[in-house]
Amino acid sequence: MPINTDPKLIAGNSNKPLANAIARRMSMHRGQAVKPVDTRVERFNDGEIFVEVFENVRGEDMFIIQSTSNPANDNLMELLIMTDALRRSSAARITAVIPYFGYARQDRRTKARTPISAKLVANLIAEAGVERVLTMDLHAAQIQGFFDLPVDNLYASPIFALDILHHFKDMEDVMVVSPDVGGVARARELAQRIKAPLSIVDKRREKAGEVAEMTVIGDVKGKRCIIVDDICDTAGTLCKAAEVLMAAGATEVHSYITHGVLSGPAVERITNSVMKSLVITDSIEPTKEVKACKNIRIVPTAPMFAQAILNISGGMSVSSLFDNETLEPIYESLYPSN
Known part of the structure; x- marks a missing residue:
């Protein structure tokens, strides 16, 4: 299925202000309004999570913005269910933008009979249908190897x-x-x-x-x-x-x-x-x-994440954001040069 060139954002409940800030920053770069896809994410009385996407996402390059922070389990399930909803709606590609990757501190067995939960979470995300992960400052670099799909790890x-x-x-x-x-x-x-x-x-x-x-x-x-x-x-x-x-x-x-x-x-x-x-x-x-x-x-991290999303969607380098020459213009309004 061909991918529409313009990326589309969809936001969970973990960090709506960041998702909106990323959308505003992308609007500045593209010269046209960018808003997260209209979505309903709610809970039934027993705590089950329900997701409904109100816009057509067939053939779209989708980016789910969702940190798996407190409450970690609820936010992780939101991410998985949103991914499943997009996959069943024929989205062309799904990228999980996870600014904070929960369970990252459980990246190895510290004692006998303990889990490696970071690997389990990586498996869940991949199995749900995510094709790429964008995150920031993973607790351990080896977590990138837990995924059998591309992982872009930005640095603060x-x-x-x-x-x-x-x-x-x-x-x-x-x-x-x-x-x-x-x-x-x-x-x-x-x-x-x-x-x-x-x-x-x-x-x-x-x-x-x-x-x-x-x-x-x-x-x-x-x-x-x-x-x-x-x-x-x-x-x-x-x-x-x-x-x-x-x-x-x-x-x-x-x-x-x-x-x-x-x-x-x-x-x-x-x-x-x-x-x-x-x-x-x-x-x-x-x-x-x-x-x-x-x-x-x-x-704020929105300027960096917005540029990374645009670079991924356009097939450009994400590692270029590690260079001051690339990053300084993005943050010029916050840190003006003398």
Whole structure:
């Protein structure tokens, strides 16, 4: 079946503001109005999810925008059922745009008789009929290999680099910090982009969610430290890392986290933390508490996702969005050049 060249968006309930922002950004690029396809996504009294698409999608290049964030299971089922509805409506191609890929932290067996849930979710998505996945900052790079279909993994570090260079005018005393050994590659990439040194906070866990000991590797005395990570859940580890850095002589601590899960006491901890600021993306729709928190700032991902969708639909490179020369014009209104 031939594919109509113009991409069409369809949005689940997980992050409607992001879906609408992506549509507005695509409207700017194309010079004509782009709106998500008119769809009804609702629940029966027993919690079953029902989807109805009110527009013709036969032969269309469809992009489902749906993060599998809290409530993760409901949002995942929405994605699967929307995919099935589009497949049965003869859509030519279905791409799942998953800004935050839930279950990504279960990417390996940590103990005997435990699942690899990220692989299971990948199988479900592929079996439902998705032909391509577009996501951002997967918790583990190997998750791309869990899919037997193309996966485009965007990175928040180019956006963070633009934001840091815009807000931190003097970069002489800035140091990038990885909150654990596993995140060194992510922190190193950002450090190279802003030409800053790198430090590591080595942490030892006694059990999930609790950190027994932290040690700073590197000299952070007199430095403005920027902690970089992909996920902030309850913020316990992040706030403790900030305290350890301040105790080691750092003058300020800021954090740049891609996915602000921010569950439980996270907002309260961040509010009372020694951290001067926490910057997150809108890959997960922020709650009212997150929006009201004075030391949390949100940077948009819609410009990058909109351009990635247009590139995929047009058969162009997505990796070009990792280059500053390509990304800066997309974010020019937010970070104007001096």
